[in-house]
Amino acid sequence: MFTVTAEAYATETASLRAERDAAFDATFERYKLPGLAVGVVRDGQVVYQRTAGERVAGSGERIDAATLFKIASNSKAMTAGVLARLVDAGRLKWDDPVTKHLPQFRMHDPWVTQQMQVRDLLIHNSGLGLGAGDLMLWPEPNRFTRADIIAGLQHLKPTHSFRAAYAYDNLLYVVAGEVAAAAGGVPYEELVKRELFQPLGLSRCQVGEWNRAEVGNVAQPHMRTPQGNRVIREDETIVPNVTSMAAGGIRCSLDDMLSWMRMWLSPEAQPTWLSPAQRRAVWTAHMPMPVSARMRAWDNSHFSAYGYGWRLSDVDGAWKVAHTGTLAGMYSSVILLPDQRTGIVILINGEGEAARTVLGQVLTKQITRPGETHSVAHYAALLDEERAGERAAKPKPDTRHRSPATTAALSAWTGRYRDPWFGDATVCAQGDRVRFASARSPMLTGTVMQVDARWLVDWDDDSVDAEPWLHFSADAGSTTLALSHVDPEADFSYDYQDLAFTRVAACDAAATTKVDVSPATDAASAGLVDVAPLAKGVRLDMRYAGTANFTGARVPGYEANTCLLLAPVAQALAKVQADVQREGLSLKLFDCYRPVRSVKHFVAWARDAADQRTKPAFYPNVEKAALLDGYIAETSGHSRGATLDLTLTRCERGACVDLDMGTPFDFFDPRANTAHADLSPAQKANRARLLDAMARHGFHNYPMEWWHFTFRPEPSPQTAYDVPIQ
Template sequence: MRATDWKAQGAGLLICMSAAAGAAAQAPAAEASSTEASSAAAPPLPEQLRDFDAYVDAVRKQFEVPGIAVAIVKDGRVVLERGFGVREAGKPEPVDAHTLFAIASNTKAFTAASLSILADEGKLSLDDRVIDHLPWFRMADPYVTREMRLRDLLAHRSGLGLGAGDLLYWPGTDYSNEDVARRLAHVPLTGGFRGQYAYDNILYGVAQLVVEKASGQSYRDFLAERIFRPLGMDETRYNADALRGADKIASGHAKADFKDLQVAPRMTWSNVAGAGGLYSSVHDMGKWMRAQLDGGVYGRDGDKELRLFSAKRQREMWSVVTPMPIAEPLVPELAPVKPNFAGYGEGWQLTDYRGEKLVWHTGGWPGMVSRVTLVPAHKLGVVVLTNAELGGAFQAVTMRALDAYLGAPKTDWNAAYAAALAKSRGKADEDWAKHLKARDARSKPSLPLSGYAGAYRDPWYGDVFIEQAGSKLRLRFGRTKDLTGELSHWQHDTFIVRWDQRWLNADAFLNFALTPDGKVRELRMEAVSPLTDFSFDFQDLRLAPVAAGEAKAGS
C-alpha cells in the first residue's frame, strides 16, 4: 500500500510523504457541503473548530487535495460530518458526507473484528494455529509454519520484511487470494518470528481466508451480514467491483513523477481484500467509530445489548501485541506528536498524545489516503478521508480535531506537516543527486541488448519478461498489467525501468549479475526513489533466467 500509509513509519503520528518537488494547479474548489447529524440537538463545536471549514480548505490548497471528507463522533453522537472540495479535479461534483473513498488499510480493523466475532461464538480462538484452520498454509520456515497463530496474522511480527510479498497483489494482479497465500511459502523471512515489528499486508489476506473457513461464508457476505447490516453501513462496499452506479465515488489523484497531479486509475482489489479492499463514506465510518467507542455495542433491545463483539475481545484488539519503534520527528514543529509508547494491537495502531491513549490506523491506496482515530477515554472518534496521496492533509485535519477536544493549544498543523513534506522532498532530491554523482555515464553494457532479453522467474512472484523491440528493451511483469515499462541504460550492467503508468512513482533500478561466461546469472531490482511506496518490494525479488519456452505470462 502507498507510502502515505503510516503503518510502517515508527511513531506513525510523525510523517512519511509520498510526493516530491513540483506543484500542479489546484483544482477549483467547490463550496464545502455540510451535513451535520442531528444538528438541532448537537452540542456546539469547540472553539478550535469554529473556523474548521476555512482551515480544511487551507489544508486542501496547501497539499493540493481535491476533496476531503470528515466525521467526528463524541459521546455516542455524530457532531460533525462534512465534505470539502470535489470528487475529481476539474469536475464540479462536490464531496459530501456520503461520498465513497477507498479506506485501504483501515479495512484491517474490520478483519480483526471479524475474527473477534467468530471467537466470541467459539468457532475459533486467536491462539489457534493457522494450520489448524488452513492445513495447507506454509511459511518459508517450518517452525514459523507450525507455530503461527491467528493473532500473529494481525500483529506484524511474523518475520516477514516490510511489505514483503506485496507485489503479489500490488498494484493489482490476477492472482487469487489463495494463490497469494500459498506463495507465502517462498517469500523469505528476514527477521525473527515475533522478534520485531515489520508491517505486512498479505497475512491479512490469510486472516480473510480463516474467516471464510470458520464461518462458511465468503468474506464479502460475512462483512455484509455481521458488520455492515447491523451497523446500518449501507454506503460501504466490499471493494471497487461492488461499487454501484448510484454511488457518489471519489476519484483518486496521484502526482505523476512526483510532480503533476492527475487522476489515478481505480484499482480493483479482488485479492487480499482483508488487508484493504473496502470503500466507505464518513457517514458510515461514523457508525463504525460509535460502535468501537461503545465497546462493540451498536444498539439495545430493551435491557439487552446488541453487540458486534465482546468487550473482552475489544480490549484485546486495543492492547499492544507488537511494540513499535518510535521515530524522531522529521521537523521540530512535529515534536508534540512524538509518542511515549507505540505498538500494534489487532488491526489497530496504539500510541499516546497529550497523555491520552489513541487507537488509530491509516490507509493508503493509489490516489487516496485516510485516517481513523479513536480516543477511548473521551469517547471521541475522528475519520478523515482524502482523494490525493499527500498524507500531510489528513494528518493536519486530524490533529486540529484532536486538539479541539483535548483542550490543547492551537497549533498550525498545516504549516508543520508542510515543513515535513518539504524536508522529505529535500531528502529525496539529495538521494537522487548521490546517484547522479556516482554514475559512470560513459560506461557501456557488457552484453548486447539481446543478451538481457528473456524470461526471468522469482520463486514467489513468478515470471517477468524483458523483450527487445529494435534498439529498446521493455520489462513486463507477467501477473501485473500495470508493471510494464521501458528500460534505459544507467551504467555498466544496470538499467532503469520507467513504468508506462507514471502515477505509480515506482521507477526501479535493474542490476544484472553475470556468470564468468558472460551470461545473466541473476536480476535484482530496487526502487529509484526513497519516496516509492514500500509495497513495491522489488528488492525482495530474486529473478533468475528461465529457459525459452518454460515461462508463461500467467505463471
C-alpha cells in the same frame, strides 16, 4: 445519513467549530486536493461533518457524506473485527494454529508454519521484511489470487526471527481474511457483510465485487500533475473483488465511517455486536512498535504498539487508537481518543499523505491541547523540514540523463526470468527497445533505460511511481536478476528486494506461453520412469486407464495401470511414500503423467454438451460448459511429468481404506477446494496430513483440488510429452 443535530452542536463551542473549519479550508487549499471529507464524533454524537471537492476532478460531481472512498488499510480493523466476532461465536480462537483453518498455509520456516497462530496474522510479527510480497497485491489490477498469496508465502525469506520485531505487512491480512472465511463458512466478502455491514448499518460500504453504476457516488483516485489533479486507475463499471480486500480493499462513505467510530467509542449503543472481552483484545498492545522522533516531538508520546488491526499510542497523555490507509491516489485516517469518547475521520481522493498527516494532527490537538494554537501551516512547515532532512540523508539519484538501452548492450541478459513467488518476467527486445514485462502484474511493464553504466525500468504507467534498478549477474551457468529501488524513499510495497529472478528461457521462448511437445516416442527417451519400483508399496488406481472416471470411458493414451513421472519427481515421491509408511499409511495414486492426446480428449469431452452421463457422480452442481473454466485446461501440467493426483490410504490385513477427504477424486465442486470450510474436523485433518507429507519433499498443492500436486521446481517446465502409458 447522519446530520449534525442542534443538541450535538451545543456540546461544542463555536470557537472549536471555527478552528475545525479553518483547518479544513487550509488543508484543502494548501495541498490542492481534488476532494476531502472530514467528520468528528464525540459522546456518541456527530459534532462535525464537512466535505469539499469533486469525485472526479473537473466533472462537477460533488463529494458528500455518502460518497464512497477507498479506506485502504483501515480495512484491517474491519477484518480484525470480523475475526473477533467469530471468536465470540466460538468459531475460532486467537491462538488457533493457522493451519487448523488453512491446511495449505506455509511460511518459509516449517517451525514458523507450525507455530503461527491466528493472532499473529494481525500484528506484524511474522519475521518477514517490511511489505514483503506486496507486489502480489499492488499495483492493481493484477492476476494474483488469494491462493497465490498463500502459496507464495513459503518462498519469502524472513529478515528477522518470528515474533522478534515489528515489520508492517499486508499479505498476512489476506491470509487472515481466508481464515475468517474458513471459520465462518462463507467467502470473506459475504462474511464482512453479514458480521459487520448489516448489524452496524454501514449501508454504503462495499466489499467484494460490485457495480459502480448501480451503487453510484464513488470517488476516483487522483495524482497531481503540473496541469492539476488527474484521475488514475479509474474504476470500470464492475469493480472487482480484489485479492487485497481483507488488507485494504473495502470502500466506505463518511457517514459509514462515523457509524464505525461511534460503535467503538460508545459500545453501549451496540452492546451485542462484540463482547467486552473481545473489545479489550482488539485494543490490547500485542506487538511493541518504535516511538518515532516525530511522535516524541509532536505528541510527547511514550509508547507505541499494534493491536488487532489498530495502532495504539499516547498523545499529550491521552490514549490514542488509530490507523491510516494508503493506496495510489487515496488516503484515509481514523483517530480515536477513547477516554475523550472522540473520533476523527479523514478521507481524501488525491495525493494526500502530507494533508492527512497535518490535518489529523491539528484536529487531534484541538482535543488533547485545547486552547493552544495548532495551525495547518505550523505542522506543514515541520513536516516539510523533516522530509527535507530525510532527502538530504538519502538523496535520490539523478536519472534525468537516461536513454533507452540498446538491444546490443543487453544481449547477454535478455530472456524470460522466474521468481518463485512473483512468477515470470521478460527482458526482451521489441523493435529497437528492450522491454521489461511481468506476466501476472501487467502494470509493471516498461522500457529498460540506461543511466551511465546502470539500467533501470521506466514504467509505462506514470502512476507506478517507484522505478527499479536492474542488477544482472551470471554464475556457474545460471543468469540471475535482482531489483532495487532507484529512490531510497520509495513506497515499501514495491518490495523489489524480495525478488530473486533466474533466467529460464530465451526471449523467443518467453514470447509465447506455448509448451513444446517432445518428439520422444517412448517413456525411456522422454525420461519418464515407473514410480512403483521406486516408491515401494504405493497403491495404483489409475482412473483414466479404466472407466471409473468423469468421462465414463478409458481415456486414449492410458494403456496400463502405471504411474509415470520424470525421474526427479518420482524420486521425491518415493520419499513421501517412505514417510507415510512410517505412519501406517500409503500413497494411493489416481493419475500421474498424462499424454497430450489425453488432454485433448478431455477438452473435446467437456465441449460435448450432449454427454451428461457422469454429471451426478462427478459434477452435480456445475454445468458441463463451466468445467473448462478452472477444472479442465487445454494444456495440463500433468503432461510435463511433474504433476500427479493422489490420496492417503490405510491398509491392514490386505484391505485398504482411503482416508476421508470430504469428496471423492475428480469431484468438480467447491467442496473439493483444499481449504473449503464445510468439512468435518477429521476431513480437514486428513487433508492437512496429505499436504504436510507432500510439502516436505517439494510438492505444491493446487488450491481448487485437494488431490492435485506439482513438484517444484519442475524439471522440464517448457516440455510436454505425448508418449502413451504402457
